[in-house]
Amino acid sequence: MKRFTWLVPFLYILFVLLPIYWLLNMSFKTTNEILGTFTLWPRDFTLENYRKIFTDPTWYNGYLNSLAYVLMNTVISVTVALPAAYAFSRYRFLGDKHLFFWLLTNRMAPPAVFALPFFQLYSAIGLFDTPIAVALAHCLFNIPLAVWILEGFMSGVPKELDETAFVDGYPFWRFFIKIFIPTIAAGIGVTAFFCFMFSWVELLLAKTLTSVAAKPIAATMTRTASTSGYELGLLAAAGALTIIPGAIVIYFVRNYIAKGFALGRV
Amino acid sequence: MARISLKDLRHSYREQPVTDSDWAVKRLDLEWTDGSANALLGPSGCGKTTLLNIISGLLKPTEGSVWFDDRDVTAHPPDARNIAQVFQFPVVYDTMSVYDNLAFPLRNRGVSEQELDSRVREIAALLDLDAMLEQRAAGLTADGKQKISLGRGLVRLDVAVIMFDEPLTVIDPHLKWRLRSKLKELHQRLRTTMIYVTHDQTEALTFADQVMVMNDGMIVQAGTPVELFERPRHTFVGHFIGSPGMNLLPATFEDGVARFAGFAVEVAAPPKTPLTDARLEIGVRPEFVRFGADGIPVRVLKVRDGGRYRVVETAHGATTIKLLVGEGDALPSESGHLKFDRAHTQLYADGWIAS
Amino acid sequence: MTTKTPNQMAWWLVLPVVLLVAFNAVIPLMTVVNYSVQETFGDNQFFFEGVKWFQETIESERFHDALRRQLFFTGIILVIEIPLGVAIALAMPRRGPWVSVCLVLMAMPLLIPWNVVGAMWNILALPDIGLLGHSLNAMGVNYNFTRQPVAAWATLIAMDVWHWTSLVVLLAYAGLSAIPDAYYQAAKIDGASNWAVFRYIQLPKMKRVLTIAVLLRFMDSFMIYTEPFVLTGGGPGNSTTLLSIDLVKIALGRFDLGPAGAMSLIYFLIVLLLSWIFYTVMTKDEAD
Numbered sequence: 001m002k003r004f005t006w007l008v009p010f011l012y013i014l015f016v017l018l019p020i021y022w023l024l025n026m027s028f029k030t031t032n033e034i035l036g037t038f039t040l041w042p043r044d045f046t047l048e049n050y051r052k053i054f055t056d057p058t059w060y061n062g063y064l065n066s067l068a069y070v071l072m073n074t075v076i077s078v079t080v081a082l083p084a085a086y087a088f089s090r091y092r093f094l095g096d097k098h099l100f101f102w103l104l105t106n107r108m109a110p111p112a113v114f115a116l117p118f119f120q121l122y123s124a125i126g127l128f129d130t131p132i133a134v135a136l137a138h139c140l141f142n143i144p145l146a147v148w149i150l151e152g153f154m155s156g157v158p159k160e161l162d163e164t165a166f167v168d169g170y171p172f173w174r175f176f177i178k179i180f181i182p183t184i185a186a187g188i189g190v191t192a193f194f195c196f197m198f199s200w201v202e203l204l205l206a207k208t209l210t211s212v213a214a215k216p217i218a219a220t221m222t223r224t225a226s227t228s229g230y231e232l233g234l235l236a237a238a239g240a241l242t243i244i245p246g247a248i249v250i251y252f253v254r255n256y257i258a259k260g261f262a263l264g265r266v
Numbered sequence: 267m268a269r270i271s272l273k274d275l276r277h278s279y280r281e282q283p284v285t286d287s288d289w290a291v292k293r294l295d296l297e298w299t300d301g302s303a304n305a306l307l308g309p310s311g312c313g314k315t316t317l318l319n320i321i322s323g324l325l326k327p328t329e330g331s332v333w334f335d336d337r338d339v340t341a342h343p344p345d346a347r348n349i350a351q352v353f354q355f356p357v358v359y360d361t362m363s364v365y366d367n368l369a370f371p372l373r374n375r376g377v378s379e380q381e382l383d384s385r386v387r388e389i390a391a392l393l394d395l396d397a398m399l400e401q402r403a404a405g406l407t408a409d410g411k412q413k414i415s416l417g418r419g420l421v422r423l424d425v426a427v428i429m430f431d432e433p434l435t436v437i438d439p440h441l442k443w444r445l446r447s448k449l450k451e452l453h454q455r456l457r458t459t460m461i462y463v464t465h466d467q468t469e470a471l472t473f474a475d476q477v478m479v480m481n482d483g484m485i486v487q488a489g490t491p492v493e494l495f496e497r498p499r500h501t502f503v504g505h506f507i508g509s510p511g512m513n514l515l516p517a518t519f520e521d522g523v524a525r526f527a528g529f530a531v532e533v534a535a536p537p538k539t540p541l542t543d544a545r546l547e548i549g550v551r552p553e554f555v556r557f558g559a560d561g562i563p564v565r566v567l568k569v570r571d572g573g574r575y576r577v578v579e580t581a582h583g584a585t586t587i588k589l590l591v592g593e594g595d596a597l598p599s600e601s602g603h604l605k606f607d608r609a610h611t612q613l614y615a616d617g618w619i620a621s
Numbered sequence: 622m623t624t625k626t627p628n629q630m631a632w633w634l635v636l637p638v639v640l641l642v643a644f645n646a647v648i649p650l651m652t653v654v655n656y657s658v659q660e661t662f663g664d665n666q667f668f669f670e671g672v673k674w675f676q677e678t679i680e681s682e683r684f685h686d687a688l689r690r691q692l693f694f695t696g697i698i699l700v701i702e703i704p705l706g707v708a709i710a711l712a713m714p715r716r717g718p719w720v721s722v723c724l725v726l727m728a729m730p731l732l733i734p735w736n737v738v739g740a741m742w743n744i745l746a747l748p749d750i751g752l753l754g755h756s757l758n759a760m761g762v763n764y765n766f767t768r769q770p771v772a773a774w775a776t777l778i779a780m781d782v783w784h785w786t787s788l789v790v791l792l793a794y795a796g797l798s799a800i801p802d803a804y805y806q807a808a809k810i811d812g813a814s815n816w817a818v819f820r821y822i823q824l825p826k827m828k829r830v831l832t833i834a835v836l837l838r839f840m841d842s843f844m845i846y847t848e849p850f851v852l853t854g855g856g857p858g859n860s861t862t863l864l865s866i867d868l869v870k871i872a873l874g875r876f877d878l879g880p881a882g883a884m885s886l887i888y889f890l891i892v893l894l895l896s897w898i899f900y901t902v903m904t905k906d907e908a909d
Contacts, residue, residue, distance in 0.1 A: 092625045
């Protein structure tokens with residue numbers, strides 16, 4: 001019985017790879033082949049779908065826009081979360097517990113509830129259809145997450161480090177940037193990973209707050225499905241390309257995935 | 267209770283060990299008598315935990331065999347060997363009560379509730395846990411949890427040997443001696459074979475009747491605490507045991523006379539044959555060095571107050587020699603002469619005693 | 622653990638976070654509350670209506686149906702994903718070269734944009750040309766998720782299991798990795814069976830991570846929007862219209878501000894309440 005336990009993760013991984021394989025399969029087929037016959041691999045292998053995406057601005061701009069707001073959001077979230085997490089970790093101040101709790105409740109807010117109000121709010125301040133709008137909107141969920149994770153890592157660093165630096169005459173910001181941040185580098189990595197992840201995958205708000213100029217790839221893909229019939233091959237290729245940033249990020253943090261979870265808040 | 271023997275044992279964590287350093291435990295033959303209290307003493311990384319795990323069956327040795335009495339148990343898993351092991355940090359089943367924790371090994375072996383009840387209560391009383399039997403194990407302090415770990419081992423009637431892997435590591439210092447005394451008391455009452463692994467010489471020397479000093483995968487010396495103290499067979503033992511450790515002076519040996527820096531030093535049992543090409547050292551413990559009217563001239567470097575005695579650090583040339591001087595005894599301030607107690611002065615060649 | 626010193630100046634450190642989150646949370650929520658108690662006939666004219674919208678929503682068939690579907694969905698996926706995730710984590714090797722490979726492959730679904738997840742499963746399940754759809758029909762099963770509610774539900778659930786079980790696996794695996802070997806060694810010495818090891822060592826030690834996993838899956842599945850929307854659009858008919866999809870239809874589709882506002886608040890409150898219940902129940906023991 002023990003011999004076969006490896007089958008469990010093996011079968012699950014097959015299950016995980018199945019839709020991805022099918023997506024890739026479709027992406028290399030012509031529309032004719034897709035609609036005409038059912039084949040497990042492309043008989044009529046084509047790179048046309050990918051070529052279209054790389055050459056048509058409406059397509060590749062979608063990716064660029066998405067990457068833009070994701071990176072902006074990650075930078076903003078991590079940057080403001082760092083001092084805040086430090087405050088929660090080291091100090092007691094009026095309302096600190098309630099504040100922390102309030103931050104976490106924002107993670108429980110259904111995005112659907114915010115769709116309409118965000119649309120009106122960001123239009124009102126003239127940020128509608130810009131990447132920064134999406135970046136700021138995603139802060140609602142990502143900042144509490146970032147603070148939560150970073151606070152966990154920071155609590156693991158003994159206060160003696162801070163005290164020694166202050167005694168040695170370091171002003172606060174120099175200590176924070178030159179000494180403290182390198183100490184929790186792993187934590188920052190984990191936090192950035194999660195911020196990137198949640199912002200990259202979230203689409204309701206991204207679509208709601210954009211229309212043409214800052215259109216994320218998700219919106220472009222929906223367009224394909226609804227207009228001029230079903231360009232499934234193109235849709236598949238577009239989808240396949242969105243998996244790449246995720247795959248790259250996982251590859252770089254592969255050593256931290258299990259370790260980082262255990263070290264931090266979990 | 268059992269007599270434990272290790273025959274021709276060697277262990278390496280590597281698939282293809284090549285050099286000497288690839289072996290975590292180098293070839294050894296050991297025997298522990300039935301019912302004895304033993305310690306395995308050595309610094310971190312010397313292989314003592316490896317050896318312990320080989321005895322308990324958690325690790326299968328690369329070469330050699332393990333015997334309990336006259337049975338070869340090398341192929342047996344831990345629960346078939348009937349051993350008990352107490353780990354560095356307390357291992358308790360958090361969700362169970364203290365009672366259920368102690369009863370667990372018995373229940374797994376199908377012992378009836380009636381039988382195990384009296385046994386559990388007996389062991390709990392022995393360990394002063396009887397007041398807490400109904401409490402959840404997770405709520406106890408570290409030393410309480412270690413007692414539960416110990417109790418789970420004692421509760422089985424036919425335990426062959428109880429092994430301790432640095433069990434006092436997470437215990438508060440002021441509770442360590444209490445637990446130590448309890449372990450000694452337990453051994454005297456139950457007379458089970460016990461093997462205590464540690465890097466702390468106090469723990470080893472106060473608990474065991476027989477101590478084995480280990481370094482770098484080898485048993486350097488085995489003997490009673492007194493033997494190890496008075497007649498170390500290796501400079502490592504001399505240095506590791508005792509606080510401060512043994513003094514080691516570079517020496518020469520000619521015509522049956524040992525010399526340090528030109529001065530003749532009398533050693534216990536000088537070797538009969540001449541020693542060539544070996545690094546020679548004279549070893550003498552600070553306890554057996556005293557100031558005298560004549561002897562080796564030294565400068566006094568510093569004096570440390572150790573309570574009932576003072577540790578005086580002196581030097582002759584580049585060699586430091588430490589000695590203990592009693593509280594009220596006279597102590598020269600700048601320089602003096604040292605004499606060594608012949609019976610406790612030994613000559614060592616390449617680390618090993620030469621006689 | 623570090624001891625904290627009282628210092629009111631810490632508010633300056635927290636200020637940027639508070640500003641950004643409050644901007645995104647407080648203003649919209651105030652808008653929502655505003656809408657929920659008013660009626661508009663266009664032209665930016667609002668009339669206070671009190672609890673009318675709340676009453677209407679709570680009593681509406683439509684809301685009940687959406688809520689029922691949502692509870693059903695969340696219930697099923699929790700029952701499948703949590704035990705499945707734990708089982709996979711238990712079956713994974715504790716160390717060795719395969720561990721990173723497995724974890725990396727399993728993490729992939731978590732990083733795919735949610736609309737692509739929906740699109741993937743859409744393409745997979747198409748009755749004639751999708752791998753799943755075609756195979757099922759070829760085996761004699763009459764399967765068409767665009768027309769049959771049961772097929773739509775089955776596909777929806779399969780998609781969510783595919784998408785999120787890995788999160789449970791990663792969390793459970795992290796929890797398991799934190800258990801020191803000595804516990805397993807002691808259990809061996811005590812003669813414990815595999816089941817006993819699971820029940821008395823692994824499960825208790827995983828309690829914290831499992832609580833997080835259950836809470837996260839509960840909350841996220843209750844708020845799910847994009848994947849089911851792309852997969853089925855809420856259909857066929859409205860058989861897979863979950864709460865978020867319904868809300869967005871009312872709010873952004875019809876701009877029915879009043880009902881949308883009321884529904885939003887009720888929705889948010891339900892999530893908070895149920896989360897609080899889950900949290901309290903699961904961390905009850907830690908208070909001992």
